Amino acid sequence: MQWEVVIGLEIHVQLATQTKIFSGTSTAYGAAPNTQASAVDLAMPGTLPVANEQAFRYATMFGLAIDADINRRSVFERKNYFYPDLPKGYQTTQLAQPIVGPGHVDIRLENGVEKRVRIHHAHLEEDAGKSLHEDYHGMTGIDLNRAGTPLIEIVTEPDMRSAEEAVAFARKLHGLVTSLGICDGDMSQGSMRFDVNVSVRPAGTDQLGTRTETKNLNSFRFMEAAIHHEVERQIDILEDGGEIVQETRLYNGDRNESRSMRTKEEANDYRYFPCPDLLPVEIDDAFIDSVRAVMPELPDTKEARFKADYGLSDYDAGLLSNNAATAEYFEATAKTGGDAKLAANWILGELSARLNAADLTIRQSPVPAERLGALVQRIADNTLSSSGAKKVFELLWNGDETAVDGIIEREGLKQVSDTGELEKLVDSVLADMGEQIAQYRAEEDPKKRKKLMGGFMGPLMKASKGQGNPKLLNEILQKKLEG
Amino acid sequence: MSLDLFSIHKFTVKWRRYVAISREEIEKVALLARIRLEDSQVGALEKDVGNILNLVDQLQSADTSSVEPLAHPLDATQRLRADEVTEHDQREAFQRIAPATEDGLYLVPRVIE
Known part of the structure; x- marks a missing residue:
């Protein structure tokens, strides 16, 4: 039988605020355990939360970027459950009145096909602390530095039909929140975490199959592998005449296997109710306009500009615009180099390959944009042949501090064009x-x-x-x- | 006099639906709230919680179709805080009152997932 895969995502995005959502405690990453956990974060009796305006600004900015309605009035609720890394015994979150209403994100697949993924809503909430299960004399260690870090949870409609689409969406979203500057996008540190809802159904049918949720995937590669794994698991069960159990699963990327989380039935009874410690938040048009006024250029707008201004292809413009740092690097290189297409080729070719191999981000590139630009300029004006250019790049990559023209002179790489x-x-x-x-x-x-x-x-x-x-x-x- | 009492009783019976809560429900709520109940307490709670639910049930009979749900009893909105660090490390003070700590971590009974 032909099966159709149906995927919806829930994405937790840590907001790049200086402080927590309900207290003035720093959210800087990497501090010693519990040194960034104040009385409010620890749920000491007598403390009261006060909401962080910047978290509302960032959530609003995200809403504007996905063309969503911004709810003028939003209410915090308590989601009650017990876990040691949740000091209050409830997570403060939004349910019935989230700040961001329905919106959409458009993605482009590798074959060039464009697709719209609808966003159901996005709400503000607080992150939990971390449990360390290494053995502390048979006990669990708790670090509450992360407790109270502001998050937006973004919930999509089940609009994706393959792992490829889900990953394309995830990358697009990553590019969006980092371009907006509302999240640092560092997935290895948990700044963006994906929960994947997967179900399958016979191709050509409309009714959704029973879904499972795989939680806390923190890389695009694991996300793709986890979806493939779950799809195969479900199809195997169904083809053997079995039934899918609605459950939460944990995926182990190193072993490419997943297991059911042994969660008791009652655990899902969260008994939400409006938080009496927090008044409803109302934002007005002036607030929304002030956010819109400082909103950076969106990746889609940037892509269109790269095509129009620099004559780049869809593919190159898409790759260069989806990451704010890459886009900035490209524009600086093109400006110095004078030849945008050549700059794009070098960034997406040689430089990307080198950065990937060395596991570096473009911000950490040993070759600054201006130096690559100087190289591009000498290729464009025929001073360098392609083999000469590669030699110069190699020297730049390895930290040669001589100016590009000086290197060409010293190494005798000047091309004869007389x-x-x-x-x-x-x-x-x-x-x-x-x-x-x-x-x-x-x-x-x-x-x-x-x-x-x-x-x-x-x-x-x-x-x-x-x-x-x-x-x-x-x-x-x-x-x-x-x- | 006796007639009056009788009529009041009848009135009550007529207008009040009795809402009961089962022993199992009491036990489930106690588990969710992590409250340990002795068997002897459950019977009394069944009655008390039942009474509270009956009170709520009476409120339910009011027509609220044109009333917005109330998120907070105060008719005010939340003042937002500037995103500035105002809290500083007081780990030592907090950990002094914790039952067990090590390497800066709070220790809790092992969490089995």
């Missing part, structure tokens, strides 16, 4: 190749002629010590051969 000089060179080389010239002129098949012509280029490049401009040499050669 036509008079090159003509002399071609003449002297051709003088010893009478036989090949005759063979070339006798050949009528254009393909074979082209191939024979290649036979002259080697000796020519050699004679020029690799410094002859290949394009000019080729032109001159062709002219001479045609006689």
Whole structure:
């Protein structure tokens, strides 16, 4: 049987505020355990939460970016459950009146097909602390530094039909929140965590199958693998005549396996009710306008601009615009280099490959944008051949501090583009190749002629010590051969 | 006099539906709230909680179709706080009153998931 996969996502995004959502405690990452856990965060008796305005600004900005309705009035509720890393015994969250109403995110798949993923809503809530299950004399260690970190939880409609679509959406969302500057996007530190709801149904049917939820996936690769794994698991069960149990599963990326979380039935009875410690929050048009006024350029707008202003392809513009740091790097390189397409090629080609291999982000690139720009400029004006450019890049990557022009000079990489000089060179080389010239002129098949012509280029490049401009040499050669 | 009492009783019986809560429900709520109940307490709670539910049930008979749900009894809205660090590390003071700590962590009975 043909199966259709149905995927919906819930994404927890840590907001890049300085302080927690309900207290003035720092949210800086990496502090010693419990040094960023104040009386409010610890739920000491007599403390009261006060909501952070910046969290509302960031949530509003996200809402505007996905073309959603911003609810003027939002209410915090208590979601009650007991867990040691949740000091209050409830999570303060939003349910009936979330700040961000329905919106949408448009994605483009690798084959160029565009698709709209609807967002059901996004709400503000607080993160929990961390439980460390390493053995502390048979006890569990609790670090509450993360408790109270502001989150928006973004809930999609079940609009995705494959792991590829889900990952394309996740990447797009990652690009969006980092471009807005509302999240640092560092997934290895849990700044963005994905819960994946997966079900399958016979192709061509409308009714949704029973879904499972796989929680806390913190890389695109694990997310993709977890979806494939879950889809296969469900199809196997259904094809064997079994039934899918609605449950929460944990995925182990290192082993590519998942298991059911042994959660008691009662645990899902959260007994939500409006939080009496927090008044309803009302925001007005002036607040929303003030957020809109400081909103950075959205990746989609940037993509359109890159295509219009720099003549980039859909694909290149999409890749360069989805990450704010990459986009900034590209624009700086293009500005110095003067040739945007060449700048794009170098960034998406050589530089990306090197950064990936070294596991570096573009912000950590050993080659600053201005230096790559200087290199691009010398490729564009024919000072450097492609092999010469690669040599210079290699030196830049390894931290050579000489200016690009200085490196070209020092290494003798300047390409010879003086036509008079090159003509002399071609003449002297051709003088010893009478036989090949005759063979070339006798050949009528254009393909074979082209191939024979290649036979002259080697000796020519050699004679020029690799410094002859290949394009000019080729032109001159062709002219001479045609006689 | 006796007639009056009788009529009041009849009135009550007529208008009050008796809402009962079962022993199992009391036990479930206690588990969710992590409250340990002795068997002897459950019977009394069944009666007390039943009475409270009856009170609420009377309120339910009011027509609220045109009333917005109340999120907070005060007719005010939340003042928001500027995003500035105002709290500083007091771990030592907090951990002094914790039953068990190590390496800066609070220790709790092992959580089995």
